[in-house]
Amino acid sequence: MGNVKVRVNISNIARGPSHEKTVVYKKGQEFICPEEEAAKLGKDVTIIENISEPVKTTKSR
Amino acid sequence: MTNAYAQYSKAVDSELVQPLQNVLIGRKLVYVTAPKGWGVTSVDWGKISEMSGGYVSYGFADGNEDTIDVSLINSKVPVYWKDYKVNRRLADGWMLNNTDMDVSAAQSAGYSATATEDAAIINGVSRNGSDYDINGLYQGAGNNYSSQTDFATYGNAMAAVAGAKQLMVDDGIPAYNIPLNLVLSTAQYGELEKSTDHGFDEWPKVLRMLNGGSIYPVPSTVLTAGTGMLLPTPSVGRPYVDFFLTSNFRTEHGVDSKHPDTSDLYGRVYSAGILRIKHANAICKLSDI
Secondary structure: OOEEEEEEOOOEEEEOOOHHHOEEEEOOOEEEEEHHHHHHHHHHEEEEEEEOOOOOOOOOO | OHHHHHHHHHHHHHHHHHHHHHHOOHHHHOEEOOOOOOOOOEEEEEOOOOOOOOOOOOOOOOOOOOOOOOOEEEEEOOEEEEEEEEOHHHHHHHHHHOOOOOOHHHHHHHHHHHHHHHHHHHOEEEOOOOOEEEEOOOOOOOEEEOOOOOOOOOOHHHHHHHHHHHHHHHOOOOOOOOOEEEEEEHHHHHHHHOOEEOOEEOHHHHHHHOOOOOEEEEOOOOOOOOOEEEEEOHHHHOOOEEEEEEEEEEEEEEEOOOOOOOOOEEEEEEEEEEEEEOOHHHOEEEOOO
């Protein structure tokens, strides 16, 4: 699963891997997170963009 | 006969209501209005709208008024209910001799109805499990502390509560000065109960952070494991959220008219009311604990 860009719908979302690194996102702010996290946040966020993983390219000889 | 069944219902009510109120968690979390009457099927109410900042000056000027409650909401009042049967001979025995009444069926049905009401208050009313017709406290929360704070690790419960309080204060909810209730899914409640570090329990420290509030466990069927929420206690939370009660738990009984003398007694236990979240920012959910 890739990453998505989401917009915050509720007053605040505090997120981060641990309390020390928590960042607060206000209503209307946008951030990028894994799809699983966006699904977990449910209607607190709206997915506005799918950020596809960079496509691997092979050099032609 | 109608009178006899009404009398029976009244007697069941008297034995039923108190035990049900003891197990109801939803009603312990929010201010409950006095019953408004079974006939009330909908209610108009207003949300507290977010206002711009206050002013400081040496005189007053016009044109700075905010409109209080721009959108009036009308909500239908749902009914929480469960049907059951009572053995006819036992019921007749009570009606004839006033012998010990068997209210187990009614009580069991009552607990089912209670669980439904609790789920509506705490989580919300949903038909498919993902879209909510009526938001409960968790679904309607205006703040979300979603940092990973596994309650199995000492210190994380305190971190989550502190983080949630901070979010609420930023929204103008005086979370440092009012009593708060912490509601946890049972797994997290258990983790917090046993959380200790070198003999120092985390429980009393978290309790102290609630300014006189309490910690409530909620079954994982109502609140998903790994989640919880923080909200003001009912004593101070009325301006933010309340439960508009139209009918407290009551029972009714009747018989099958095909066999009026011998059929079992059919009963129904029911209540009605709706949660009104007037200021969602006063509730902060903890979504990754």
